[in-house]
């Protein structure tokens with residue numbers, strides 16, 4: 165039975181001087197899609213990269229790309245991430261004044277839309293835009309940096325979101341991002357998450373990338389039963 169589990173590496177731990185090589189390694193390791201953590205230094209206290217880096221990375225893998233826009237006013241630059249080769253664009257509910265319009269704009273550009281919620285933001289913030297979403301991302305850290313501790317208090321929020329989606333007959337995935345590792349993935353999946361963003365855990369695993377991806381996938385698949 166398809167469990168819907170997807171392993172989604174964050175590029176934050178990658179060697180940005182050899183990003184293409186790391187993307188080839190990730191594809192070889194069996195990941196399902198790649199998450200690019202775009203940060204503007206204002207919405208989050210860190211600055212990473214923009215659409216040009218994603219465009220440069222596109223030729224190194226055929227895997228789907230998702231842009232996690234941790235930036236204010238993402239509506240101003242959506243087209244650039246589509247042109248860069250992203251199949252899905254994630255915007256933060258806290259970062260755009262007109263969230264419904266922004267999500268609709270993403271779909272009008274021909275790609276899938278998703279909304280992300282910071283740990284303190286209740287799921288009521290997205291209650292009236294779920295029909296405009298192809299995924300919901302529950303942050304399990306405060307965004308801005310990799311290597312942070314998983315916030316277990318987010319699990320009841322995942323459970324509540326899962327119930328809301330079920331009540332609405334919306335079959336869209338819940339993605340979690342932040343501190344996902346072999347120690348935390350089971351709790352997140354049992355709560356209802358299926359798309360699992362991981363950075364530091366898979367890149368630092370003694371098992372190597374392929375072994376780390378397989379380990380998280382095995383634990384996640386088993387937790388869906």
Ligand code: DX5
Pocket residue numbers: 174176201232234305306307308309310311312341342343344361362363364365
């Ligand atoms: C937070 C980043 C991180 C990253 C995953 O802004 O979005 O959550 O993707 O990093 P790890 O897996 O190291 O927590």
